[in-house]
Amino acid sequence: MDIAIKDGKIVEKVDEKKAEVVDASRMIVMPGGVDIHCHIAGAEVNSGRILRPEDHFKDVEAKTALTRSGVGYSIPSTFTTGYRYSRMGYTTVMNPSMPPLEARHTHEELDDTPMVDKATYPLLGDWWFVLEHLRDGLLEECAAHVAWMMSATKGYAIKIVNPGGLEAWGFGRNVKNLDDPVRYFNITPREILRGLCRVNKLLNMPHTIHVHTNNLGQPGNYLTTLETMKCVEDLAEEGHPAIHITHCQFSAFKGSDWGTMSSGAEEIAKYVNHHSHVTLDMGQVIFTDTTTMTADGPFQYGLYQLSGNKWVNHDVETETSAGIVPFRYKRKSAVHATQWSIALELALLIKDPWKIYMTTDHPNGGPFTAYPHIIAWLMSGVARKKTMSKISKRARRKSLLPSIARELGFYEIAIVTRAGQAKALGLKQKGHLGVGADADVAVYDINPELVDPSKKYKTARRAFKRAAYTIKGGEIVVKDGQIVRPVFGKTFWVDVKTSLPIEVNDDIKRKFREYWTVEYENYPIPDRFLHVPAPIPVKAEV
Amino acid sequence: MITLYPKRLFKVPVEAECICPDVFAEKSAKEIATLQIWEGNRKRTLGDLFKIKHETDSPTEEFTIRICGDVSKVRKIGAKMSMGNIIVEGDADMHLGEEMKGGIITVTGNADSWTGSMMKNGTIEIKGNAGDYIGASYRGSTQGMSGGKIIIHGNAGYEVGCFMRKGLIKVHGDIGRFAGIHMRDGTIFIQGNSEGRAGAQMINGKIVVCGYIPSILPTFTIDDIRPKVKVNEENVEGPFYRFVGDLADGGDGKLFVSKTKNPHLSSYEEYL
Numbered sequence A: 001m002d003i004a005i006k007d008g009k010i011v012e013k014v015d016e017k018k019a020e021v022v023d024a025s026r027m028i029v030m031p032g033g034v035d036i037h038c039h040i041a042g043a044e045v046n047s048g049r050i051l052r053p054e055d056h057f058k059d060v061e062a063k064t065a066l067t068r069s070g071v072g073y074s075i076p077s078t079f080t081t082g083y084r085y086s087r088m089g090y091t092t093v094m095n096p097s098m099p100p101l102e103a104r105h106t107h108e109e110l111d112d113t114p115m116v117d118k119a120t121y122p123l124l125g126d127w128w129f130v131l132e133h134l135r136d137g138l139l140e141e142c143a144a145h146v147a148w149m150m151s152a153t154k155g156y157a158i159k160i161v162n163p164g165g166l167e168a169w170g171f172g173r174n175v176k177n178l179d180d181p182v183r184y185f186n187i188t189p190r191e192i193l194r195g196l197c198r199v200n201k202l203l204n205m206p207h208t209i210h211v212h213t214n215n216l217g218q219p220g221n222y223l224t225t226l227e228t229m230k231c232v233e234d235l236a237e238e239g240h241p242a243i244h245i246t247h248c249q250f251s252a253f254k255g256s257d258w259g260t261m262s263s264g265a266e267e268i269a270k271y272v273n274h275h276s277h278v279t280l281d282m283g284q285v286i287f288t289d290t291t292t293m294t295a296d297g298p299f300q301y302g303l304y305q306l307s308g309n310k311w312v313n314h315d316v317e318t319e320t321s322a323g324i325v326p327f328r329y330k331r332k333s334a335v336h337a338t339q340w341s342i343a344l345e346l347a348l349l350i351k352d353p354w355k356i357y358m359t360t361d362h363p364n365g366g367p368f369t370a371y372p373h374i375i376a377w378l379m380s381g382v383a384r385k386k387t388m389s390k391i392s393k394r395a396r397r398k399s400l401l402p403s404i405a406r407e408l409g410f411y412e413i414a415i416v417t418r419a420g421q422a423k424a425l426g427l428k429q430k431g432h433l434g435v436g437a438d439a440d441v442a443v444y445d446i447n448p449e450l451v452d453p454s455k456k457y458k459t460a461r462r463a464f465k466r467a468a469y470t471i472k473g474g475e476i477v478v479k480d481g482q483i484v485r486p487v488f489g490k491t492f493w494v495d496v497k498t499s500l501p502i503e504v505n506d507d508i509k510r511k512f513r514e515y516w517t518v519e520y521e522n523y524p525i526p527d528r529f530l531h532v533p534a535p536i537p538v539k540a541e542v
Numbered sequence B: 001m002i003t004l005y006p007k008r009l010f011k012v013p014v015e016a017e018c019i020c021p022d023v024f025a026e027k028s029a030k031e032i033a034t035l036q037i038w039e040g041n042r043k044r045t046l047g048d049l050f051k052i053k054h055e056t057d058s059p060t061e062e063f064t065i066r067i068c069g070d071v072s073k074v075r076k077i078g079a080k081m082s083m084g085n086i087i088v089e090g091d092a093d094m095h096l097g098e099e100m101k102g103g104i105i106t107v108t109g110n111a112d113s114w115t116g117s118m119m120k121n122g123t124i125e126i127k128g129n130a131g132d133y134i135g136a137s138y139r140g141s142t143q144g145m146s147g148g149k150i151i152i153h154g155n156a157g158y159e160v161g162c163f164m165r166k167g168l169i170k171v172h173g174d175i176g177r178f179a180g181i182h183m184r185d186g187t188i189f190i191q192g193n194s195e196g197r198a199g200a201q202m203i204n205g206k207i208v209v210c211g212y213i214p215s216i217l218p219t220f221t222i223d224d225i226r227p228k229v230k231v232n233e234e235n236v237e238g239p240f241y242r243f244v245g246d247l248a249d250g251g252d253g254k255l256f257v258s259k260t261k262n263p264h265l266s267s268y269e270e271y272l
Helices: A043-051 A077-088 A101-111 A128-135 A139-153 A165-167 A191-203 A222-231 A265-274 A295-309 A335-349 A367-380 A381-386 A393-397 A409-427 A459-463 A505-517 B029-033 B263-271
Strands: A004-006 A010-011 A028-031 A034-037 A088-098 A118-124 A159-161 A209-212 A243-245 A278-281 A287-295 A311-316 A320-329 A441-444 A469-472 A475-481 A491-497 A535-541 B004-006 B037-038 B043-044 B050-054 B062-070 B085-089 B102-108 B124-127 B146-152 B166-171 B189-190 B208-209 B221-231 B235-245 B252-260
Touching: A028 A034, A028 A409, A034 A409, A034 A505, A043 A101, A043 A287, A043 A311, A043 A320, A077 A088, A077 A367, A077 A469, A077 A475, A088 A101, A088 A159, A088 A469, A101 A118, A101 A491, A118 A139, A128 A139, A128 A191, A128 A505, A139 A191, A159 A191, A165 A295, A191 A209, A191 A222, A191 A265, A209 B146, A222 A243, A222 A265, A265 A278, A265 A335, A278 A409, A295 A311, A295 A320, A335 A367, A335 A393, A367 A381, A367 A409, A367 A459, A381 A459, A535 B102, B029 B050, B208 B221, B221 B252, B221 B263
Parallel strands: A034 A088, A088 A118, A118 A491, A159 A209, A209 A243, A243 A278, A491 A535, B004 B062, B062 B085, B085 B102, B102 B124, B124 B146, B146 B166, B166 B189, B189 B208, B208 B252
Antiparallel strands: A004 A010, A028 A441, A287 A320, A311 A320, A441 A469, A469 A475, B004 B050, B037 B043, B221 B235, B235 B252
16 A cells, blocks of 8 residues: 655655655554653753753764754753654654743744654643632633633643642642642642633643643552542543543552552553543653653652652742652662553553553653663563563562553554554644645554564564654655654644633733733743744634 | 874863773774874874874783873873773873773873763872862762772862762872762772861761861761771771761761861860
8 A cells, every 4th residue: 555645745646656755565654653741842851951961971962964963861952852753753742741931941942853743731730820710610711811821832732730739839738639628729639620621621622631640659649540530520521531641650559658559550440441531641661760850849859858869849930830850760679660560551451542652751751762662562571571570579579460461563552652642632634644644654664464573572672763764744854763854843732712802801910910020921922933833723612 | 002192282172082992902003093083073083193103012911001292181091991001101181081990090190180980990090180070970970989999199189089989099199178079988098188078968988088177067976086097908097086977968977087187176075
């Protein structure tokens, strides 16, 4: 079967005599990879870069005639990030967790990330106006405000991190469960989640709410995660997801303390298998030295206390918080090895690959360059067994992996690495090779008819590490794992069309003057600020 | 033995990681001349910058590289070496013996900063003075020197042994501020004076100051007066005040300070 490409789109047919032909026989052809959750740009990422010179100096890329120089490893510089994604056949990358105040910085870095299309999610779960509107039951006003925020920050989806907890963290506190009220606002995480889920539906946003749960990274938190998924159950329309639980591995711990910590993947998988309103991504842990960075300030503080490592913690005015701690995941640590196991258990126990996607929550679980390793683990019991033999004995005893025989095939890998993610994101032109799709194609040099990935997982790993071809917007940008043409990607943002033009009232303007370091007039980002803006118009119900 | 003679005076830093016995071994003088190095931002070959003389080795002798002339702008000499000898007749620039795993480096003149940083084993001997961050970790990292010996016959600069984990640094002369900062283990032996703030944030290990030190950090507490102290196999005669710290980091490092050279510290004795 041939795939015809014209003007950056996949079309029915082209004139074969005039067209450039890429011979992909005996290879795997997939849509370009889509990453739903990966911290690649913004103030947080950049602080991580500044914090970690030792992360860079062992991973240096020299400049070539076509590409710029740069450094890795866990927090690569912007250009290197783009090149490395492209070499693996990825063409769309989503940057979660952007403090709205840092939107300008985030977009500047995204503009400097070549080779991939991208978008970013503003953090709105602890945003003062959202909390106030939801507390007062003003759902439509809240929706209008969120619509304004999407256009002001050029955002793509509503990101919620530890709802309520980050506001509480401004006063040195956290929230314990979904019904623990946030001080001074008298609103519970449950109300925030349900409120924003409704707002998301009112605005017809392409993606669901993107949630980093409460109590993340604490033993016993799988109950909170189940509760979080249940709390929006009634808001879902049949067959449509209403919530995306991101890096679910970090939210699937059982046990009462670190000594008894074990996997809660079975319970979560059971719930997800019986409900259609949830999508997840893995948040796989890789045994390496990495840099954790989330907007979850209290969690990051806890991580600092555990590791004793250097750390950054930041309260972003009235909006959110942030924290960064370098971290090494060790094979021989029972907790780290259990985390490694949990993510794989989730991916294998959830039967429908359209519900769980492959991520490392780069760089929190490990750098995205480890994706080929995860593919190998998902496709091959032998690969899992080999890693199992090297991990902590206690974790091995507790792990469910030896009892799971499932091995994903190439089609399922295509779903968990691109098709499913594009569908969850509502990117209709991505993640498939049908007529009308963007001409983002990845070709991997492995013959699925001859190679059995469950036995020859190393061959598969090698193939996914270096795409034979990456085609971005109809142009060959990577050949044999080398960049042959640097290109700029688009920046998607959701342009919500409300029935009436959104008015920002004087009260909000006054608050900007009183509480923000940036004046209201300077706050919104104009469309022309972006290198290649790609607004996605949606019609809202308000 | 291979002898390198710089062909001219270098004005910009030269990065010469390839000047290393592991790289030179079993290569002819011609092959060695084609090795790549950087002079500033220009790519050059070793033969462009150095005259290379190959002398047949006596079979009993270890592989040796001798550098005659001014290489005070040449960095990373002997980086990552694991065997053999390097003799620098003159001064050496920064990062000498960085990450070395074995062998011996001798410098007859001075060495600059970051000498022996992250080294794992082997010996570095500096006949003159040395700069800052001797045996330290790379910036931001906590993996300092983890074995081997650095002997400095002259003085040394600031933050010597930063994040040191094992091994010995011996300074015959004086030392700058913050010797043994963040030290995890190992020994720093200072025969001369210290500028102070020794052992800041140390967790473990041993620092011995035989000369004068202006003051002890307030996060150290006096523990004992010892007649002598053992440094590797050597017994150093005292008496020494023994301090324990850095308590701000819950550390249990030992700081030995000569009693006779530091009469101003006698007020600590009442806390014993």
